[in-house]
Amino acid sequence: MGIQRVAVIGTGSWGTAASGLLARNCADVTLLARSGAVADSINQAHRNPRHLRGYVLPDNVGATTQAPEALEGSDAVVVATPSAFLRSTMRSVAPHVPAGVPVVVLTKGMEEGTLELMSEVVGDEVGEPCRIAALSGPNHAEEICRDMVSAAVVASPDEGVTRAARDMFVSPDFRVYCSHDLRGVEVCGAVKNVIAIACGICWGLGMGDNTLAVLMTRGLAEIGRIVSAVGGDPMTCMGLAGMGDLVATCTSSHSRNRTFGEAFARGTSLEEYEARTGMVVEGAKAVRGTWELACERGIETPITRAVHAILYEGMPMDEARHSLLDRDPNEEFYGL
Known part of the structure; x- marks a missing residue:
């Protein structure tokens, strides 16, 4: 059956557009929102009222402000939190991230002080670093939500995680290629x-x-x-x-x-x-x-x-x- 239930942490432009991509291949996509108003709008009108406001999300995308509801029982987790809030966010949700599931990081950056890349920050907080992947590429959310052709590369220390992440996102207008170079992909991003x-x-x-x-x-x-x-x-x-x-x-x-x-x-x-x-x-x-x-x-x-x-x-x-x-x-x- 593959990955069917995915939790997306972050309701910014990229998290919103990524949810639409995931909805093509996964039966249930749940966005974890900080704002109750954002979650309610996504659930009732299938629109994010703050980002990509004209984009109508697929029917199998929902939202919640409760981490257990979004994360527990998920087959995979996708992280689209701004870099400045990544560590604190992942620390707060870590108890609810199921063991062993792939975690795909869309956030791009390098943490000040620790000099850690985003996958390393996530690995610190949720454990099992080998299950962490990073997806990166020329991916403006404003174009992806309009089904315009784009592509990305995904990298992880584990080839199985890389393939799983690719299969979650890939579609005819969103090409996803695999790489073994996690550090290179993240530094570029x-x-x-x-x-x-x-x-x-x-x-x-x-x-x-x-x-x-x-x-x-x-x-x-x-x-x-x-x-x-x-x-x-x-x-x-x-x-x-x-x-x-x-x-x-x-x-x-x-x-x-x-x-x-x-x-x-x-x-x-x-x-x-x-x-x-x-x-x-x-x-x-x-x-x-x-x-x-x-x-x-x-x-x-x-x-x-x-x-x-x-x-x-x-x-x-x-x-x-x-x-x-x-x-x-x-x-x-x-x-x-």
Whole structure:
């Protein structure tokens, strides 16, 4: 029978769209919501009143605010909680996560302080790290809920978990490929958001397509150095979690990281942007952990350094721009 009952933790845009994908292959999908109003709307009108409000969820998707109701008896768990709240959320629900079931992490990021990737945070809290998988790729929820073609890659230490996660999500318009490189997939997913903020800032300052192309390609090399340093496969950067997601995140109007960068260049603070949009800018969180990791491991990450300096050290944007342009060009693929 395979996986029939799935719990989804998180009712943001991606959790909502992912529930629609899961409903195609699983008989019962239950969203765990923090808000009673959100849960009631999903159950009664099949709509999320806060995210993707025009999207009508399938009839076999429901919601609850009670963790035992959502999780106990589930065949699999899907995690779509913002990175800043991931550890506390998983700690609170861990007693209700059934032993041995696959846990698929959609959250992208790197935890500040611990420098753990999202699958590691989840593994810390729910146990059995070998059952944790990460799914990543160019997956804007706004397009997925309209059945537009997309694709993702899923990775886990356990090949059976990888296949199970693939089978939960795959459909003719949502292709899912398998990988053994969990660390590489997750690093790509975290750091591409940092590069997207840089692209947004440059666009907001009036720079052109050539500048964005330079930032994306040099950003990809930067991501590759980080992947290599943490034991991942740099080839992962050439795939959906790397180049695929980087292109989508750096160029799309759906990307909160790209659009935040544009707004920041025009004078909007991070707090103002998140309050106005009701969405978390994951790249602004990930840059802290990424910069910590780069300093700790001695990884050369000039774009990450510049974004961190702009957001958290008060460096003027023009000064950050000059810090990048004044560097002597190196071999194109050094450090890989």
